[in-house]
Amino acid sequence: MVKAKKFIEKLLHLKGEPDHDEDAIHSEAEVLTRVPKKVPGLVQRIQENDPSLTSVRLRCRAKEAKDLAGALRHNHTVTALDLYHNFLGIEGVQVLADSLRHNTTVSGLNLGDNNIGPLGMMALARALQSNRTISFLGLTWDKIGAGGARSLAAVLRANRTITDLVLQVNNIGPEGAAALAGALPHNSVLARLDLYGNHIKTEGAKALAVALEENRSIVNLDLRYNDIDSEGAKSLARAYSRSNIAHLDLRGNDIGEEGAEAFANAIMNNPQKICLGVEDVAIAKERLDMPHYVGDELQVICNLKGFFFLA
Numbered sequence: 001m002v003k004a005k006k007f008i009e010k011l012l013h014l015k016g017e018p019d020h021d022e023d024a025i026h027s028e029a030e031v032l033t034r035v036p037k038k039v040p041g042l043v044q045r046i047q048e049n050d051p052s053l054t055s056v057r058l059r060c061r062a063k064e065a066k067d068l069a070g071a072l073r074h075n076h077t078v079t080a081l082d083l084y085h086n087f088l089g090i091e092g093v094q095v096l097a098d099s100l101r102h103n104t105t106v107s108g109l110n111l112g113d114n115n116i117g118p119l120g121m122m123a124l125a126r127a128l129q130s131n132r133t134i135s136f137l138g139l140t141w142d143k144i145g146a147g148g149a150r151s152l153a154a155v156l157r158a159n160r161t162i163t164d165l166v167l168q169v170n171n172i173g174p175e176g177a178a179a180l181a182g183a184l185p186h187n188s189v190l191a192r193l194d195l196y197g198n199h200i201k202t203e204g205a206k207a208l209a210v211a212l213e214e215n216r217s218i219v220n221l222d223l224r225y226n227d228i229d230s231e232g233a234k235s236l237a238r239a240y241s242r243s244n245i246a247h248l249d250l251r252g253n254d255i256g257e258e259g260a261e262a263f264a265n266a267i268m269n270n271p272q273k274i275c276l277g278v279e280d281v282a283i284a285k286e287r288l289d290m291p292h293y294v295g296d297e298l299q300v301i302c303n304l305k306g307f308f309f310l311a
Helices: 002-011 039-047 062-072 089-100 117-130 145-158 173-186 201-212 230-242 256-269 281-287
Strands: 055-057 080-082 108-110 136-138 164-166 192-194 220-222 247-249 299-302 307-310
Touching (some): 089 117, 117 145, 230 256
Parallel strands (some): 055 080, 192 220, 220 247
């Protein structure tokens, strides 16, 4: 216990707010490769099924995306495709989505910052209904809104391959969160759901909490900066203690003392879990004095904005 407390004090100088640069916001899975490729030469290599070409990061526009989509349709070597920050829009995403109906090798797809909107998400969702290989899907900053979330929810109800879904900053709101929540009890493979910065508010948090009590696949949930208050946090704390979630991030939400205490109690009942981002360090430190935390197997990391428990 003394060791754990000293570790906390050592880390109290850290700041809790996440960085907002591109590399910090996107997971390693999203950054498939950092070297942009020239479109014509790359398309030819894809068409020829170049065995050395497995991961691709490409800067292109809608017209070039059409050539790329045609090449990908029957390609058997590319497994990771990063089209982040291309502004493909609806037209570009539609042609790409059509190729994904036929492609059987791409498992990692990053379409972040492409301004696909609800209609683009609808086209992509139709392709995902028949695609059986994509496991990572990155859609950060794509303006899909609640309508796009509803299209994606329809996919998640039946999809058996997507395990990692990143929807940061898409303004899905409470309505979109509720749509996704409705799909989760029917999904048995999604392990990570990232809803950073979507303004789901307390209503969306409560909808997710209800769904998480039935879902058994999600182990990592990111709800940073979502306007969640203490009532939403209390609902999530109950779900946390009854679900398989191992890592929950609530930084940037005004969960207050009541919300923090609800999580502290949930953690005491489930000390084997990780809880990241409860926003009251004083309560955390106070709880560490309790006998539940005796034992060298418990490590505690704490900073000015959050803490997590790892056994």
